[in-house]
Amino acid sequence: xxxxxxxxxxxxxxxxxLPLGFAxxxxxxxxxxxxxxxxxxxxxxxxxxxxxxxxxxLGELKGGAMKFGQALxxxxxxxxxxxxxPYRAALTKLQEAAPPMPTRTVHAVLEERLGEDWQQLFLExxxxxxxxxxxxxxxxxxxxxGREVAVKVQYPGAGEALLSDLTQLSRFARLLGPLxxxxxIKPLITELRDRVSEELDYSLEAAAQQAHAEEFAxxxxxxxxxxxxxxxxxxxxxxxxxxxxSEIIADGTQEQRDRAGQLLARFLFSGPxxxxxxxxxxxxxxxxxxxxxxxxxxxxxxxxxxxxxxxxDRLPEGLPAxxxxxxxxxxxxxxxxxxxxxxxxxFVRESIELDPVAVLDYxxxxxxxxxxxxxxxxxxxxxxxxxxxxxPRSPAHQLGRQLNLPPSYLLIHRVTLSTIGVxxxxxxxxxxxxxxxxxxxxxxxxxPMDGTHETDGRDGTDGMDGMDGTDGxxxxxQAAAGA
Numbered sequence: 001x002x003x004x005x006x007x008x009x010x011x012x013x014x015x016x017x018l019p020l021g022f023a024x025x026x027x028x029x030x031x032x033x034x035x036x037x038x039x040x041x042x043x044x045x046x047x048x049x050x051x052x053x054x055x056x057x058l059g060e061l062k063g064g065a066m067k068f069g070q071a072l073x074x075x076x077x078x079x080x081x082x083x084x085x086p087y088r089a090a091l092t093k094l095q096e097a098a099p100p101m102p103t104r105t106v107h108a109v110l111e112e113r114l115g116e117d118w119q120q121l122f123l124e125x126x127x128x129x130x131x132x133x134x135x136x137x138x139x140x141x142x143x144x145x146g147r148e149v150a151v152k153v154q155y156p157g158a159g160e161a162l163l164s165d166l167t168q169l170s171r172f173a174r175l176l177g178p179l180x181x182x183x184x185i186k187p188l189i190t191e192l193r194d195r196v197s198e199e200l201d202y203s204l205e206a207a208a209q210q211a212h213a214e215e216f217a218x219x220x221x222x223x224x225x226x227x228x229x230x231x232x233x234x235x236x237x238x239x240x241x242x243x244x245x246s247e248i249i250a251d252g253t254q255e256q257r258d259r260a261g262q263l264l265a266r267f268l269f270s271g272p273x274x275x276x277x278x279x280x281x282x283x284x285x286x287x288x289x290x291x292x293x294x295x296x297x298x299x300x301x302x303x304x305x306x307x308x309x310x311x312x313d314r315l316p317e318g319l320p321a322x323x324x325x326x327x328x329x330x331x332x333x334x335x336x337x338x339x340x341x342x343x344x345x346x347f348v349r350e351s352i353e354l355d356p357v358a359v360l361d362y363x364x365x366x367x368x369x370x371x372x373x374x375x376x377x378x379x380x381x382x383x384x385x386x387x388x389x390x391x392p393r394s395p396a397h398q399l400g401r402q403l404n405l406p407p408s409y410l411l412i413h414r415v416t417l418s419t420i421g422v423x424x425x426x427x428x429x430x431x432x433x434x435x436x437x438x439x440x441x442x443x444x445x446x447x448p449m450d451g452t453h454e455t456d457g458r459d460g461t462d463g464m465d466g467m468d469g470t471d472g473x474x475x476x477x478q479a480a481a482g483a
Contacts, residue, residue: 148239242288261428263304324442377423
């Protein structure tokens with residue numbers, strides 16, 4: 001792979017060949033069965049070949065194809081184990097790397113954007129990229145002031161490629177649907193497409209990252225690298241080391257898994273309260289586990305390093321209080337109050353009448369992690385939730401199809417669902433309720449004695465919107481709606 005394929009016809013041909021490849025392998029599998037091989041062996045081999053082709057093509061094309069693959073990767077936990085096994089290695093590989101851009105292309109971009117003497121800005125610059133993602137790749141270097149830096153260079157033609165890929169992928173979204181049972185793939189692709197221009201603008205990414213870096217400066221739990229320099233197609237930030245979350249998922253200790261899970265929940269859902277921004281790309285490639293201590297000296301617990309602020313949701317008032325309020329009502333078992341609240345917020349359309357008790361019964365299994373002091377997220381639990389919602393015969397499926405996801409909650413929902421997917425991949429035990437009480441507006445009821453509201457607690461610690469009214473409701477809604 002020598003460069004980013006930019007011609008629409010080339011990219012379209014590669015993507016359009018995927019469904020044909022799926023069909024061809026199905027025919028191959030039938031032939032193997034005819035000559036006497038067992039269904040189990042043939043099925044496993046078929047899944048493996050399909051996974052390898054799918055994610056090889058997505059990784060090579062980068063652009064929207066790889067972005068879609070990364071978005072899918074966090075939902076691996078929802079797949080049945082016999083399907084997930086062959087996919088897991090390919091998905092994890094996609095989270096961390098893709099074929100690199102040629103050195104000559106990197107140099108051309110840097111010369112155009114930083115000037116002919118760009119190399120003098122660096123004491124060191126590694127030609128081999130340390131990471132390659134959907135719209136750019138990262139090189140390690142040493143800035144002229146001695147700071148170690150990450151140099152993010154955008155692929156030429158990335159915008160055109162993103163739009164072309166996502167348009168093409170949407171055309172055969174129904175064929176991709178079986179990858180994640182119970183999930184409607186098309187809205188995911190549409191939402192990714194709607195945010196293309198924002199992600200291509202490195203000035204927006206730099207502003208979002210710097211806002212987080214300043215807010216979390218000296219934080220004992222979270223490290224966000226400072227922005228060093230930014231211009232069109234180039235973003236330079238401080239370098240951070242650490243263990244990629246994908247490696248913790250693969251073979252981390254239980255201590256690392258639990259700590260990473262707690263901090264992931266803490267950062268992603270306290271961020272809006274502290275910065276007015278929601279980090280909206282929580283796949284494992286964007287996180288590192290670092291030795292603790294604000295100075296990186298290794299004293300103390302592990303810290304979470306956070307990368308890539310290209311996609312954020314702007315929430316100047318923090319997460320909507322309606323999320324915490326509906327979650328609290330559900331935990332209290334107040335079916336009528338939950339139903340009235342969901343209707344008022346648009347989760348139940350005016351034209352539809354539902355049984356409040358049935359709605360409560362639908363929500364309770366989904367918000368199970370918020371009902372206990374500590375909850376262990378597992379792939380088995382995630383698969384159980386997905387299977388219940390996806391099964392057309394189940395009451396959860398029937399009810400979920402009648403619920404609605406208001407557009408303003410779409411990105412919050414995706415981030416929440418993605419975060420839960422990563423927590424399940426980690427197998428982390430998380431004290432979710434602690435985070436909800438600290439950071440989620442509306443979750444802690446207002447004190448009738450002095451009129452203080454739960455948001456007062458947001459100044460001190462943090463919390464996760466994880467299994468909130470949005471996730472409990474629309475997590476099922478969107479999945480069920482697509483089944």
